[in-house]
Amino acid sequence: MNLSVVLLLLVLIQVNGYLHLDWEVRNQALNQSLYEDVLDSEECQKQIAILRDNTFLLSLFLDAGIRLPRGLLAGNTVDLGNYHQCLEINTTLHNTNIEGKYCMIRVPLNQELSLQPISSIQFSNFDPFSLHLDEDTITKINNYKLKRAGIKALFGADLNEIRSGPGNPLEFSVLRLAVCIPKPCTTEEAISGLLFNITSLGFQYEDDFCRLPDDKPWVPADFTAFGIFSLIGFLTFLSTYYELNHIFGRKRDPKSANQILCMFSIYSNTKRLLTFKSSPGALECIDGVRALAMIWVLLGHSFSSQPFTYNAIESFQWILSYEGLWITSAHITVDTFFMLSGLLVVYTTAGKLTSVGLLKNIHVFYLNRLLRMFPILATTALLEASVFNRISDGPVWDTIVSQTHRCRTFWWSTLLHLQNYLNSENVCIGATWYLAIDVQLHLLSPLVLVWVLSGNKKIAWSALSAGVVLSLSAATVYNFIKEFPTGMITAERGDEMMYYMVYYYMNTLTRAPPFLVGMVFGYLLHTYRGKPVYISTILNLILWALSLSLLLTVCYCTYPTMQPGWDNQTVDSLINSFMRPAWALGLGWIIFACVNGYGGPINWLLSLNLWKLPARLSYAMYILHFSLMVIFNSSNTAPIYFTVSYIIFLFYGFFVLTFIVAIFVTVFIDIPFSILFKLLLDKVKGQGKESTKSVDDRDLFKSAPVLNSHTNRRVSNNNGVQKFD
Template sequence: MKLTLLNLTLLLTSTYGYVTNNVKFTETTTKLPDDNISEESANKKTSVNVNESSKSRSNYIYLEDVLVGLKLQNWTEEEMPCLNQTLVLIRSLQNFTLWAVWEWDSVSSQPLGILSGNRYQLGNFDQCMNPPWLKTHPEVQSQYCLAEVSLERTDNAKKRRLDDIKPYENALDFIQHHTPNYRPLSYLTWGACVPAVCQPRSVERLVSAVLARSHLGAAGLRPRIAVSEPCQQRNSPREFDGVFYAFIAVMVVLAIVCLICTIITARKRENDNSLSLDICKAFCLKENSKDLLRMQKEGIEVIYGIRYLTICFIVMCHQAGMLNSGPISNGIGVDKELALSPFAVFLLHDDVFVDTFFVISGFLMAKTITSYKRLPNIFVLALKRYIRLVVALAVVIFYVCAIFPYTGSGPLWERFKTGETGACRANWWVNLLMLSNYVNTDNVCIVVSWYIPCDFHLFVLSCITYALYKRWRYLGLAIASVLSIASIIAPGVVNYVNNLSAVQLFTFDFVADPRANEQFQLAYIKTHTRAAAYIIGFFAGSYFNTHKSEKDLMLSKKRSLVGACAAVVIMLLVMVSGTSYLWRNYSPTEGALYAALNRPVWAVGLVMLILCCSFGKVPLLKSFLSWYPWVPLSRLAYGLYLVHTVLIIRNVGIARNPVYYDNLSVFMSSLSVIALGTFYAYIIWLLAEAPINNLFMLLVKRRKVPLKPSAPDNFVESQPGTSCAKTGNTNTGYLHDNIKENLNISSKM
């Protein structure tokens, strides 16, 4: 009997020890209720603690599965420090040690929202990069890495189109199928917070082990993972290179010179005609600001409003496209909206807005060059045009190379920084030589800068053709006719031969990486495929300059209104018809025909609008587009065109997590980019554009080269005889010169 009692006592003791030794968290152990607690309360508390204990146990099992998955992989000798540190991390995580939980908590253990188009699983970048013990405990330092994940099926099921999404269909079919012009759901960008000793190959193993324990791994999707970018560490030194200091020095020197010249100019007498004063006037901030306010009343004032409103539309479209290419949580919804929403008309085929600038540039070029009684040196005209275009471009390229890398941070920042700064540091010389739309187009510096060499090429070609026309009339007409016909045929031929889409649609595939887009390189940015709009604008400008003084050509109010309405309808039809190629089938011949005609038709519509407003009276529209505040803004449109993408890319590149895309947010963000970009354009104008252009005009004047009227600018109309290039004359573009003294306030703009 005693022996039996002894055995029973030992059994109870050992059982108690076994239970208590396996409890990881004492807070979740179930305790007997006190005597003063009701039975119902005790049962409720016991139930909660049991659930918490079960949850902790499931988390424990999950970590054990990850641990087993890591050990089963083939680790090389170089990767062993990473494996050992990861094992320490997981064991510390099981004990809920702060540093381990801090690091693990900054990683997405499960992909979220991939069915709605959320590609970016970025976790918490700042939590990973900024632990409180960063400087005191380097042994637990972490790093942030980006892994590109491609989800592949293990059963090789047949892909099929899901026209009608049904709740009981296989989700793998939905994920795996890539609908044309929609973003793929089988690609993820995964942010991982891992020990600092881990190499890229080791990071791939860690992400693979985590994904294998997720619902995607359980569903039969096999991840293919690649870490191709260097991981980011908080203690990595941010060193400023020589290019950074060079940019700061140049801009500071320019600012000081402009300030000193402004002070000197203000103290000099007006009748001082010395060369030194002319040079000071070239840098004078006050005089150059006055130049922005000068308005040339020649009957085409509507171009001021058209120019600035067009660049505003372009900024909004680029804001929408670049935001769509970044981390957004509702990507599939955005793709559907672009395919079905009325807003798609202004977003998918918005590239015709750029043709507006080609039309205006050709129009002003013809208006100016046909005004010469004796054609000046073509080389001087081309050089002036080159300087006008290249100064602001050089400043922006310099900024992207020198300052842009230090303006942000984030999980995607290194990728954006490398893409923009790397391209500019490698190909800045191509841009300055006006060859960026033909040379190294897959790595072009500042994607939107393709327009600038196109404009310059067409300007030079127009000068040569017109010079031939003035010397040998029929030869010039023949060459102009051949160029005009070729400019219309070339886009269609390029489209047909390369089997391209009828129009460059701004879908996800394009906005995600425009540099790698085949149609962008072959057709979108080439001078020979974008010349038609410029040539049509040139003919319209020549016609206007020849007949502007003929009263017989003046249109009645009714005719001008009908013509303006017809012009707007034509341009809308071009945009609507282009969008239709997103969702309907068409033959290659039809696509080539549309590619050849859509830009010329748009240009014809715009020319009709300008001429109806110039030769007639279009109520409200003409007054609005000729509104005086458009004058200074339109002269800053070129600078805004150059800087706006830099601002947008910076805003998208510093994103920490996906945002919800909606049209109102895009509109509000666009307004801020337009306002800030216009301000930066003004600074560039004061410190670089205006001074250098004025110095060139001063040099031309001293050499007595006839250059009046001056050559037009692409976004800014011709600027003959600016004050800083004159001697002893006051500026003729000041606000006082454009507003009458007896000004009557009217509600009409």
């Protein structure tokens, strides 16, 4: 099919082709029926009467419950009370078991409470019972909420928070307050019985949610998860015992051990992970690029994942300032991965595979891509659907509950890499929108790759040029048709965040140009592979200056569009169309220069052995890191006070935690199943006997993958037919 026809179809699909699936969670993460079953109005009144006569017990409830948020005038609209103190209340008085129930309510900011005047009391000008704030403060709080939600979506956070914003007029003008009440009571019964009469006072609020101890029911997802992980643990124990006994007990050659029986061995898999073998033509600098890009992603998410801050307005002002530009521009780093993916697809096939060979082995080309990504992706989806919901708890655990529900419902679209079109507003694992697009681009890449592998340079360059021009043209037309804002963080168009995220940010067409620019540089690197490249000092300096200037311009270009008063749709559409391929272009020169000896100290930095292990773990870290951050932040019992130094301190902790978890997941799951998939594919191709003897570690960890080991490398079989490993 002609490439231009494919791109035209893509434009039409992007404009009209999204599906929004209705969904209902069959197995709730929290026992909703429990909250209804415990309600008993008569028992509630009895317990309220007991509390009125017991000052200490009443103080436990009140101390864990409702109060105005600290830092209200600084933008904090949340008070989380004392979650654990409330749920730990469990005592028996007068033959009545009194237990605490933690609830969250939403109170509109602007309401005047009707108070009966008490002549004996002289009130000051400040009315503590009035929740009315001046319009300027409310505007600042509303703007902060919009921008904060935008940043969270930009870095892959919970999209439900954004959807609940513009669609709910009360979302950005309410206080979220915790109340601790007796178990059989509703919030209205408890507040009226223990504090004040809601009806006579005119106090308006809405119930958000309630929590009770042991309110997480065991469902099939839990049994499945613990069953699978227990089986993997058992296989790991047996496999490790077999290999250690073979090597150290029987004193035999490690190479003579049965490869299948050693598949889950911690001993050999750890050695594979920590052993780095140099291979000819390896692009050493890419390890540094990939590792630094991953660090930037984690750093950006460390800032964006914080649920509540005491000084919200101050943090919002920092976000819009020059000082925050290195965080607000971090979204562009994802295009680094798209560029590298395109580069390596060409570089690892050109010269080693013909067009005919690609077409004959297209099923292997696709299967390797899909199967190598599957183990960690499926593991994380299973963790999200079960284990992560059980390892902790907290007053804002509803974020984890929402994530659990999405994975229990839409796990299949995640594994099929279709979630950016089928359920883009309810993605199971937030960060996997990137994987979906990357797989989709990989599946489409043979449309260009088959011409690149023709052996004719003119045809190859024509195909690559046509791919870049057509993809960029199609993306530009699409951007001008849809009229997106420049980014998630815009002072004037905060209500378009979900629209931008679904139809632009997670869109295959708008991400195709950097991928195709990467393919161009992949072919350029292949063309000069093993050949000297001569660039004069002056030209080298000019190209470096242009490249770095281009990268800095891309980072800066969205800054003016974030500011109040910005209104230029033409510039917005141009920035959306060209900033991502421009980033790929600037990065492509850096890689080309480093590979060919013109990188100087930058090449030295990017090629350090320091980056090899983080680069090898980058796929696991990318998939897991945000879930770990959200678990930690959802366990917090109070808002944080935002400072840059504090968030950076958290980043170090998140990085170390993610790094350690990634090692465990890689050793226990990724490497064993990668070996299994390789052996199965070799059996399909009639090579099973040879493959069971040993598996080359370089076939598991390629020298220059995009995220971990997800770029295929070719070796020749005995028949001379090119294959992908």
